[in-house]
Amino acid sequence: MPTLEELRARFRSDCFATQALGAEIREAEPGCALCAVRLRPEHMNANHTPMGGAIFTLADFAFAVAANGFAENVTVSQHVSMTFLSPARGGELLARARCLKAGRTTCLYEVEVRDELGAYVAHGTVNGFTLAPRAGE
Numbered sequence: 001m002p003t004l005e006e007l008r009a010r011f012r013s014d015c016f017a018t019q020a021l022g023a024e025i026r027e028a029e030p031g032c033a034l035c036a037v038r039l040r041p042e043h044m045n046a047n048h049t050p051m052g053g054a055i056f057t058l059a060d061f062a063f064a065v066a067a068n069g070f071a072e073n074v075t076v077s078q079h080v081s082m083t084f085l086s087p088a089r090g091g092e093l094l095a096r097a098r099c100l101k102a103g104r105t106t107c108l109y110e111v112e113v114r115d116e117l118g119a120y121v122a123h124g125t126v127n128g129f130t131l132a133p134r135a136g137e
Contacts (some may be wrong), residue, residue: 001029001078002070003058003070003131004025004027007025007028007065007069008025008031010069010105011025011061011064011065011069014061016057017057017058017060017061018061021037021043021054021057021058021061022037022038022040023035023036023037023057023061023093024033024036024037024059025045025065026094028065028069028070029058029070030069030070030093031066031067031070031098031099031102032097032098032099033062033063033065033066033069033096033097034062034095035058035061035062035094035095035097036058036063036090036093036094036095037054037058037092037093037121038092039054039088039090039091039093040094043133044117045066046099048075049086049087049088049123050087050093050121050133052084054093055082055084055088055093055113055121055122056080056082056122058093058095058113059080059090059095059097059111059113059122059124059126060077060126061077061084061095061125062095062097062111063077063109063111063124063128064077064114065085065097066097066098066099066103066109067099067107067109067128071131073130073131073132073133074130074131074133075107075128075129075130075131076128076129076131077127077128078088078106078125078127078128078129079123079126079127079128080126080127081124081125082123083122083123083124084121084122085120085121085122085123086119086120087119087121088115088119088121089114089115089117089119090115090117091115092111092115092116093113093114093115093121094114094115094116094137095111095112095113095125096111096112096114097109097110097111097126098110098111104130105127105129105130105132106127106128106130107126107127107128108125108127108128109126109128109136110124110125110126111124111125111126112121112124
């Protein structure tokens, strides 16, 4: 089973989430992950709150880590539903993804996005589709 540092190294190749957004993996275990991002001015919209795309990207990244971090196969997002609940007031967003059901070819995950002050910013569900073993394995 990979260590947290090995997972961080592997998911650094998810350049949009890790480099453009600045997402980092805080915790991970099979079927569950906690990812975070420190908010910067480029994440904000005209209302001075985090842009929906930044919130969505963090949630999708948390799903990717939870679904793929310990798996032999590749799972991709097939359908995502995101409900934005309240504006973030803090300086950091935290997304926790957890598996609700995993089958042979499909799965269902729940993702909660909160700020570090506890505001419930967004709630998402992700239907994933399992493809094949990762390349090179």
